[in-house]
Amino acid sequence: MTNKVMLSGLIVAHNEEQVIEDALKSLHFCDEIVVVLDRTDDGSVALAKKYATKVIEGGLDEGFEVEGVRRNTGIEACKGDWVLELDADERISPALADEIVQTIRYGQKQGYYLLPVHNFVGERHVQYGWAGSFGTNSVARLFTKGSKTWGDGLVHPKVELQNKLGRLTQPIIHLVDTDINDMVDRLKRYTDARAQDLAKEGLPKFRTTLRKGLTRFYKSYFARKGYKEGRMGFLLALMAMLFVVLSHIKAEVEIQKSGR
Template identity: 50%
Template sequence: MAKLSALICAHNEEQRLPACLAALSFCDEIVVVADRCSDGTEAIARQCGATVVSGIFPIEGPRKHAGIARCTGDWILELDADEGVTPAFAQEVRETIAREDAADWYQIPVDNYVGDQLVRHGWGGSFGTSSVARLFRHGHKSWKAERVHPGAKLEGRFGGRLTQPIQHMVDEDIADMFARLGRYTALRAQDLADSGKIKGVADDAFRGVRRFFKCYVSRKGYKEGELGFLISLMAALYPILSNLRAREILRGRARALGTERPIATPAPLPLRAKAVQ
């Protein structure tokens, strides 16, 4: 039988990790990458029999690659600590990788929850996804070096989309959504500042409108009511805020190096003597 490894990257996830690991008993091994953890994440992972990779991984690509290097399975299933799977999902995955004509990688649908509300529509624009390429043969997936949402390279034959979803607790509430937007744009801003690929305000605005339309109309975010509108709005704000924060980073770097151009202030107008009547 094909050997299946589960890969989880976690940062201070002692509250959610036990349930996630318990649901992965159908895998032959579990590898947990403990990134800068200061809580009980590593201890919990070891108690559950997982292989633990401990270190400092500020960029997602190297974090994933460090975990992949410790996986010994023929197949790898990626999960996050805030995700879970059902027995039906486990059965479908095992049946899929056991087929003689199995492809090299598969898309998996995602059921996204905000609190206890299942939100099926409107995800996109770097603020969420309804389908992910998380099941693949060892050596057939690699990641780029971005800090957030790194591009992934998938090699080999695509096998289509599974039917059973991953269950993803995206946000606890609306406040959590805003906090996530702040984290994402801060990380994206660092990537933009490092690369110098910062867009202008007009381009940002155009991309924002396009993203809102895609999420709210094309991906039917309107069906989710207020949450659908909010998700679409945050997807639209993502590039705008990321670029604004990137410009802020560059100004800070320039000040530190003493190369920032001072803002020119106009010379005061000369006072005119009042005519004596």
């Protein structure tokens, strides 16, 4: 990297020993790599320490059950002028690495860049139909410190962004799931976590949730052209709808159990 700016690579993860090493390797061009680990009990710690400049481990005492807390902790720990945020199941290609270096080399502006995303299920590049928590076609992952702040939430919290600078051309490679079974498992994890958030925030009427779920299905399958992916596109739309509806129902059960 040039001396003009410093770039920090950041990964926030839980138990990701199967995929985190390749993510860490793809950040080799960064001036430092920071890894934040939440209650990890697999080989992720050893792999992180092999590649990272700084490894932060935390648990309930640090509030690390909240995704936004983990991510903000990682951003704060970065020393770079710029931060490149990557998930353990994502990869930076050599072409994207070169584009990032050239983009920030002389940039003095404060703000963020959107990076396109190529989502894969197994070896299949699924281009259409991504919606909600199951995938996106672009993400704000390259930013100056102070330009991105994560909100509270156990899963996919809201993000506050300041000053969009543009969009890069080379994509992040996102290994979403290995197969349909993985997709179903992820739906369970995400709805469990989202239900906890909803139980604290308060629930809307079920018909409102159902309408939102149907809207997500429509957006995924029709507006985002999931139909072009055949049965996979239908499955993505179904997952987007079920995430909303199942989270609501699970939250109702949680509230009943706690007597709230």
